[in-house]
Amino acid sequence: MEQKIAVAVDDLTVAYNYKPVLWDIDLSIPEGVLMAIVGPNGAGKSTLIKSILGIIDPIAGSVAVYGKPYKKQRDKVAYVPQKGSVDWDFPTTALDVVMMGTYGALGWIKRPGAKQKKQALEALEKVGMLAFKGRQISQLSGGQQQRIFLARALVQNAAIYFMDEPFQGVDATTEIAIINILKELRKAGKTVIVVHHDLQTVPEYFDWVTFLNVKHIATGPVKDIFNDDNLTKTYGINYKVAVQK
Amino acid sequence: MNAELAIILIACLTAVACAIPGVFLVLRKMALISDAISHSILPGIVIGFFITEDLASPWLILLAAFSGIITVVLVEAIQKTGLVKEDTAIGLVFPALFSIGVLLIAIYANDIHLDTDAVLVGRLEYAAFDKLMIDHVSYGPKSMWTISITLVITLALLFAFYKELKLSTFDIGLSSALGFSPVVLHYGLMSVASVTTVVSFDAVGAILVVALMIAPAAAAYLLTTDLKKMIVLSILFGIMSAIGGYYFAVWLDASISGSITTVLGLIFLLVYLFAPTKGLIAVLFRQKRQRTEVSLLTFLLHLNNHDSIEERRVAHLHEHINWGKVRAKTVLELAQKNNMITMQDEVVSLTNKGLKFTEKALDYIITNKDEQIEDMKDDFFLFRG
Numbered sequence: 260m261e262q263k264i265a266v267a268v269d270d271l272t273v274a275y276n277y278k279p280v281l282w283d284i285d286l287s288i289p290e291g292v293l294m295a296i297v298g299p300n301g302a303g304k305s306t307l308i309k310s311i312l313g314i315i316d317p318i319a320g321s322v323a324v325y326g327k328p329y330k331k332q333r334d335k336v337a338y339v340p341q342k343g344s345v346d347w348d349f350p351t352t353a354l355d356v357v358m359m360g361t362y363g364a365l366g367w368i369k370r371p372g373a374k375q376k377k378q379a380l381e382a383l384e385k386v387g388m389l390a391f392k393g394r395q396i397s398q399l400s401g402g403q404q405q406r407i408f409l410a411r412a413l414v415q416n417a418a419i420y421f422m423d424e425p426f427q428g429v430d431a432t433t434e435i436a437i438i439n440i441l442k443e444l445r446k447a448g449k450t451v452i453v454v455h456h457d458l459q460t461v462p463e464y465f466d467w468v469t470f471l472n473v474k475h476i477a478t479g480p481v482k483d484i485f486n487d488d489n490l491t492k493t494y495g496i497n498y499k500v501a502v503q504k
Numbered sequence: 505m506n507a508e509l510a511i512i513l514i515a516c517l518t519a520v521a522c523a524i525p526g527v528f529l530v531l532r533k534m535a536l537i538s539d540a541i542s543h544s545i546l547p548g549i550v551i552g553f554f555i556t557e558d559l560a561s562p563w564l565i566l567l568a569a570f571s572g573i574i575t576v577v578l579v580e581a582i583q584k585t586g587l588v589k590e591d592t593a594i595g596l597v598f599p600a601l602f603s604i605g606v607l608l609i610a611i612y613a614n615d616i617h618l619d620t621d622a623v624l625v626g627r628l629e630y631a632a633f634d635k636l637m638i639d640h641v642s643y644g645p646k647s648m649w650t651i652s653i654t655l656v657i658t659l660a661l662l663f664a665f666y667k668e669l670k671l672s673t674f675d676i677g678l679s680s681a682l683g684f685s686p687v688v689l690h691y692g693l694m695s696v697a698s699v700t701t702v703v704s705f706d707a708v709g710a711i712l713v714v715a716l717m718i719a720p721a722a723a724a725y726l727l728t729t730d731l732k733k734m735i736v737l738s739i740l741f742g743i744m745s746a747i748g749g750y751y752f753a754v755w756l757d758a759s760i761s762g763s764i765t766t767v768l769g770l771i772f773l774l775v776y777l778f779a780p781t782k783g784l785i786a787v788l789f790r791q792k793r794q795r796t797e798v799s800l801l802t803f804l805l806h807l808n809n810h811d812s813i814e815e816r817r818v819a820h821l822h823e824h825i826n827w828g829k830v831r832a833k834t835v836l837e838l839a840q841k842n843n844m845i846t847m848q849d850e851v852v853s854l855t856n857k858g859l860k861f862t863e864k865a866l867d868y869i870i871t872n873k874d875e876q877i878e879d880m881k882d883d884f885f886l887f888r889g
Contacts, residue, residue, distance in 0.1 A: 276586055309677070312677075312680070312681040313680065313681070314677055314680045314681055330683070333681070333682060333683050336681070338677070338678055338681045340675060340677040340678060344675070344676075344677055345674055345675045346531075346674070349531065349673070349674045349731075350531075350725065350728060350729045350730055350731045350733075350734050351670070351674065351729070351730070351731055352729070352730070356674075359670075359671050359674070359675065359678065362667055362668075362671055362682055362684070363681075363682035363683065365667075367665075367668065367684070368664050368665065368667075368668075370666075370667055371667070395729035397729075411678075
């Protein structure tokens with residue numbers, strides 16, 4: 260069933276100021292999974308995504324997306340950064356932010372036109388935000404901002420979606436709306452990789468999981484590997500505290 | 505072209521050329537970097553002047569702009585050590601480079617017209633008379649040529665890379681993931697800012713060029729939520745200050761560049777006070793309204809929670825909600841005006857409208873659903889009048 264490998268990470272090591280954040284990571288993500296990356300704070304979850312996407316340069320190792328370097332496969336990958344990584348006071352509207360998802364396909368200099376606008380409006384509708392298209396982004400709630408980010412990724416129409424904590428600071432309704440869209444993506448054969456904090460919802464939301472704590476601990480189907488043993492290895496002896504958080 | 509028109513034109517062109525990179529510097533929270541660049545291009549200008557002996561030479565401009573880029577590189581290198589923060593790094597780099605420039609002028613350039621005063625505040629008054637001469641034919645002031653060429657290049661780059669600049673300013677991560685290298689865009693913007701600073705330097709000097717970059721963008725930021733409009737407004741503010749500043753200087757018989765900056769400061773002050781949503785007065789007004797709205801809601805909730813006549817007596821209300829007489833009276837009147845309560849024999853009752861509003865507000869507070877914020881906003885506007 261899991262024939263193709265969507266993302267392959269080989270011997271990846273990343274350091275900030277000579278302090279390793281990710282240590283010799285080997286990881287294969289099969290096509291078509293909805294996978295959570297879990298681990299304690301400072302485990303390098305966001306760093307892993309950023310190094311796969313070439314935003315951070317590793318000091319060793321390599322990454323392949325469908326067998327080729329990421330730089331040759333940009334059009335196959337969509338990315339939702341952490342909501343807190345951008346300035347929401349930036350002078351722009353919801354529609355304009357979603358349009359940014361089309362920039363990759365346009366390439367340098369070319370400008371978005373009617374076609375790109377139509378794509379953006381469709382994506383806004385899919386996340387239930389069409390009514391807010393003209394709204395300045397600081398006037399949106401946290402959940403609405405996260406939906407805008409999701410819409411922007413949908414516009415990229417990629418094969419692989421990377422999302423950095425899409426459920427952070429969103430209300431319950433938005434969380435359900437987002438997970439439903441992620442499940443739809445998986446149904447359509449896409450690969451979805453999500454940095455996730457809430458261990459309790461892992462079995463309900465995801466079918467695959469990666470345990471990470473600077474070192475790679477385990478990757479596999481949730482039903483096989485989401486157990487006390489791996490949780491303890493990842494979170495240390497007090498993993499139950501983490502679960503109950 | 506007469507001198508007056510030439511000075512105004514040079515001032516306007518400079519203001520526009522500065523306003524464009526200024527918008528992106530402000531949005532990237534890099535206003536201080538423009539200050540650093542403007543000071544540390546001085547050694548570049550001095551060395552360039554030794555070599556070319558011409559302040560308008562393209563070589564001098566490029567050399568000076570290059571020392572601006574070196575500033576940025578040095579600041580980032582110091583910052584990367586993790587020993588000091590960015591503002592400290594900036595504070596270390598530019599005085600060092602600036603002082604090298606000052607020493608070079610003092611030691612070698614005593615008899616040329618590069619004096620420290622001109623370096624700090626420019627000499628727009630003279631810029632109009634320094635003409636470009638080719639084969640004894642005058643082609644107008646040199647500054648006008650250099651600043652015009654810079655402006656044309658800046659505009660061309662803005663049109664070509666508007667989308668990329670916007671993306672990398674707003675979301676550096678996505679910009680990088682999509683292949684629009686934030687490093688290339690960052691240094692592109694820094695190069696434009698450096699070249700613009702160099703060509704404006706001659707006219708307005710090291711300190712005032714910073715004002716021309718930052719103040720128009722800062723004022724425009726308070727007035728609009730659209731990047732394109734922000735750029736246009738910044739340009740307009742720049743032009744207004746250039747023209748207004750010139751006549752202000754004539755009236756005062758004072759430095760033109762100083763007057764331009766003063767006018768810019770006044771424009772910013774006016775915008776800061778009177779901007780419709782982000783201005784100080786609007787913010788104070790909104791806070792006052794919010795306070796009243798919260799009081800009204802507290803009052804209505806109290807009525808909703810207590811049925812007994814005792815609890816709903818006006819005199820009793822003062823004690824129970826613990827408000828002063830004046831505040832209680834304001835809230836009572838507001839509620840009455842909006843037909844949310846009725847009063848009979850000093851006993852207050854909720855009307856149907858008041859009840860509905862209270863329930864809706866309560867529902868919103870408890871569920872905190874996004875969707876309902878919209879309706880609530882309409883309701884709360886009731887109390888504006």
